[in-house]
Amino acid sequence: MSEVVNVIPQTSQPSARHFNRLFLTTLVFIAVLLTVAEIVSQFQTRRESERVMVIRMASAQRHQSQRLVSQVLQLTRPSELPNFARTLTEIKKLFAQFQTNQLHIEQGTVPGYPVLLQNSDSIKIRYQSLKPYYAGFRDSMQQLILQADRATDPGKFISEADLTALLANEKPFLEKMDEVVQQYTRETLANVEDTRLIGFVIYLFILLALVFAGWFILRPAVNKFEGIIGQLVEAETRTATTNRKLLSLNRALKETRQQLFDATRQQYQQQMDEQKLRTSYLVAGQEEERKRLSRELHDGIGQMLTAIKLQVESFEKSLSGETKGTKNLTVLKNLISQTIQETRNVSNNLMPTVLSDFGLVPAVKMLADTHDKDSTIDIIFHTNLSNTRLDKSVEIGVYRIAQEAVSNALRHADPHQITIDLFEKDNYLHLIVNDDGKGFRIHRSRKEDSKRPSQGIHNMNERAALINGKFKISSAPDKGTKVQVSIPFKLAHQEYEYTQVDAG
Structure with missing residues (x-):
């Protein structure tokens, strides 16, 4: 039984608590890395989405400036005189939107959205180079709109100087705006590359953490578990062997107990048989004694009583003349007959x-x-x-x-x-x-x-x-x-x- 007690000996391998600490530390490290990656990804995604919205507004400014020029040129055409007021209204609305959008993109905001983009120095420099052309384009548009509002005859609305200034500022404005959009695009691509690089670095760290966990945690743990499983298998084998020995001992004990029981029962039966035999001998002795008593009663006392009866009968015949003597002899003869009969009964009962x-x-x-x-x-x-x-x-x-x-x-x-x-x-x-x-x-x-x-x-x-x-x-x-x-x-x-x- 002592072989089964200590089936898992103490070893110098790390304990389960040590493995747990390493495993939890690795999981926390991986979780932190994943959290950082997620935060960076969300931040970069949000930043790039804001940058894309600003780029869209900058691209829209180029388109709106071209539309404004086109609308102003329509006012100078004779064929558009019937629609002069409507065209002028559209120009005013489009110009107001143009100014508002230009102000927002310079500040890095988008109307109606919680966007606040911090423009880089390169963007700010390009906005500074854009401002003179934007100011000239804006002033020309304001003068043209003011003249159109004051014109009493739409057919005589002619402002060649303002129109020339407008056209002169449009082209550099578009070029400078293209430079702004391209700079935004370059910065966006650079940020995407940085995000990809950060993700790759985080991936490497996670991969290293997994390799560390596999090499320093899982491998020793698996080795230890294999050793424990081997010890358990060995303990099971020892237990099975011990169980077989116990079963064999149990069967031997049962057989011994049965033999002891059989021996005890046989001894008891032998004692009972001996007691019965002694009793049988005793009863047989009693029966033999009864035979002897019966024989002595019959052969001894019975014969003697019969002889006495015969003598009394003979004596009775000799006293045939005496009445009193005869009467007494009759009583004596009856008494002797009863005694003989009782002796016969006793003898018959005995055997x-x-x-x-x-x-x-x-x-x-x-x-x-x-x-x-x-x-x-x-x-x-x-x-x-x-x-x-x-x-x-x-x-x-x-x-x-x-x-x-x-x-x-x-x-x-x-x-x-x-x-x-x-x-x-x-x-x-x-x-x-x-x-x-x-x-x-x-x-x-x-x-x-x-x-x-x-x-x-x-x-x-x-x-x-x-x-x-x-x-x-x-x-x-x-x-x-x-x-x-x-x-x-x-x-x-x-x-x-x-x-x-x-x-x-």
Whole structure:
């Protein structure tokens, strides 16, 4: 696990904060350059647009001066006499506009627009050389307009001197105005070249900034990122290897835990089997002891009582004339007969000979018939088995459970009828003892169960467990009691060696 902890060691390369500072500085520098380029471009564009507007006005002045001359010449033609007043009005309007425009272009302004162009010294010099011709042209026009206004007869409107002066100033005015326009054009081209040069310089600076960013920021950053990616890939490989080891250890741990669980369960099962075996030996010893007691009762006390009975009967015959003695002997004989019968019952209960001689079915049938003779309670026995012999332990266990269930019902339940069912179904031997007695409440907890003795139920449960059977009891007050045992069905293949006991 220690291999996965420090997957990215510390190096002497610049830190991410250093890269961030360089990157931000480069971005700010490029942004400043772009801003300066934009400001210069906007300023130059605005300046050149103002210069273009002034150039347009200067060009328009040349055209307007030519129009003024043309209009004045029309006033001198006889064919234009009908339109004299209208032509004169147009001349006045055009001349006023001519003067206003000339004043604006000398100041570097444009009427109706927020334009204020700072004329260069070259422009100002050319305007100074233009002023005498402009003044002569202006004065001549003013005189011609004044004379035209004062003329009473338009046909006699002749001002040769002013017209000559006007024509004499027109040509140098146009030439000087051309020089102004050309100077404006040269300055505009120079400014455009300066703007292009500034843009190229800014482009070079931006290109240098990008090269700097690529060489000193992006290249180290990419190298560092490649190293980090390589370390991450190596860490992922180590993590995958560690995960595989952990999965292998986890599987080994699960297998070990399962083996431990199996061993514990096997040990527990072995202990249970040993306990069951010891209990089986104990029960077998009890059964053997019962056989011995039954045999001694039958062969010993039973025979002795039978001999006493025979002696009493012989003595009774010899006292046939004595009434009182005969009566006493009759009582004694009846008492001896009852004792013999009780000895037979005890011997049969200890180990019925029919069980060892004929098997489980006749033994249970005899159990039902015997109680049916000696009691007013009806005991009914049903079975679907033939006289098939079973395993010795199974026959004894099932018979003892049936005997205990019937005995408990007779002693505690006060029933009217007891039903014993013994049948085979689904490879299981089933014993069901059902009575219609008063029943009882089955306690589910040990605390409640300790309040009522249940040794008989405990014995039946233990006997069922010894023969691998399932024991179940169900009861309720005034609902009767039902005892059910299910044992895996297995035929016996060996001979049985029971002691032959005859209860009479």
